[in-house]
Amino acid sequence: MKLIxxxxxxxxRRVRIFLAEKGLSIPSEPIDIMKLEHRAAGFSSLNPWQxxxxxVLDDGTAISETMAICRxxxxxxxxxxxxxxxxxxxxxxxxxxxxxxxxxxxxxxQAFRHTHPAMAELEKPQVKEWGEVNRVRAIEQxxxxxxxxGQRRFVAGERYSVADITALVAIDFMKVARxxxxxxxxxxxxxxxxxxxxxxxxxx
Numbered sequence: 001m002k003l004i005x006x007x008x009x010x011x012x013r014r015v016r017i018f019l020a021e022k023g024l025s026i027p028s029e030p031i032d033i034m035k036l037e038h039r040a041a042g043f044s045s046l047n048p049w050q051x052x053x054x055x056v057l058d059d060g061t062a063i064s065e066t067m068a069i070c071r072x073x074x075x076x077x078x079x080x081x082x083x084x085x086x087x088x089x090x091x092x093x094x095x096x097x098x099x100x101x102x103x104x105x106x107x108x109x110q111a112f113r114h115t116h117p118a119m120a121e122l123e124k125p126q127v128k129e130w131g132e133v134n135r136v137r138a139i140e141q142x143x144x145x146x147x148x149x150g151q152r153r154f155v156a157g158e159r160y161s162v163a164d165i166t167a168l169v170a171i172d173f174m175k176v177a178r179x180x181x182x183x184x185x186x187x188x189x190x191x192x193x194x195x196x197x198x199x200x201x202x203x204x
Contacts, residue, residue, distance in 0.1 A: 003028045003069075004043070005053040007204075010109070011066045012053040012171045017165045018070045022077050022201035026055075033122070067097070069113050070162060089157070096163035104145065105170035105198040107138035112177035120172060135179050142171070142181060151186035153194075160195070168195045 003026045005012035019026060031037045031052060038050045046062040047054050055063045055072065063069050074083050084090035113123040114131030145155070145167065155163040173193055174181055181188070195201060 001026055001058055002056050004031055004046070004056065006038075007031045009033065009052055010105070010173045012049070013054075013203075014066050014165050014169050015053050015069055016203040017168070017200045018073065018082065018162065019082065019164075020161055020203035021082060021198075022073065024077060025075065034118075053059075061079075067101075067162070082160070082165075084156075085159075086162065089159070093156045093161045093163055097161070097166055100145075100155065100163050100166040100170060104141040105139060105166055105173070107134040107141055107181060108170050108173045108177050109176040111138060111179055115125065116177065129174050135177070138174065138177075139182065140172075142185060146185035146188040149191045154191070159199055160198075164191075164195050168192070168201060172196075186196070 001013075003015065005015070005028055030124040030167050031043060033052065037043065038052065043054075044050055046056065047064040049064065051064065053064070053066065053069060055069045057063070063072055071083065074081070082093075084093040111131045112174060113119045114126050115128055115135070115146065120126055149155070152158060155167050171188070181187075
């Protein structure tokens with residue numbers, strides 16, 4: 001088994017944090033997106049969508065999409081559970097992870113891809129107006145999250161979950177995307193300090 005990833009990309013970081021929370025180690029193989037190695041025939045045969053990360057199993061099966069990889073690993077190593085311990089908990093974690101992915105992470109990524117000069121070669125065409133719209137929406141989503149975090153310790157409840165991993169990576173990615181997090185979001189700051197302090201947040 002091996003994990004094909006790009007060290008600085010946010011989605012591979014989500015998997016690395018997940019692995020660290022589980023206490024797992026999987027050999028990794030780096031790929032350089034900026035050198036367009038993800039568009040090479042070999043990698044494209046594993047993932048035609050040409051995105052990282054990809055988990056390649058011992059039988060050659062290639063699993064892409066971050067949450068699919070994490071769900072597979074959760075099935076193999078259910079403790080500590082990061083997707084919820086009961087039917088209700090799993091549904092709530094799924095709900096919040098989707099909100100973090102589509103509401104926050106996606107907005108930050110689109111702002112980055114469509115406004116950052118480093119992405120000009122990878123995102124053709126860059127649509128600056130779309131990037132700016134998502135910059136505003138990312139802040140709106142962070143504000144909504146701040147209100148929710150005033151009611152509980154973690155994103156999906158009182159237990160750390162994949163929803164926190166997705167949210168952490170999204171919030172950290174705001175800096176790269178040049179989106180300033182409002183200082184007024186005190187609940188978000190409290191949560192961010194706690195989850196950033198977990199050893200898994202520094203997983204390499």
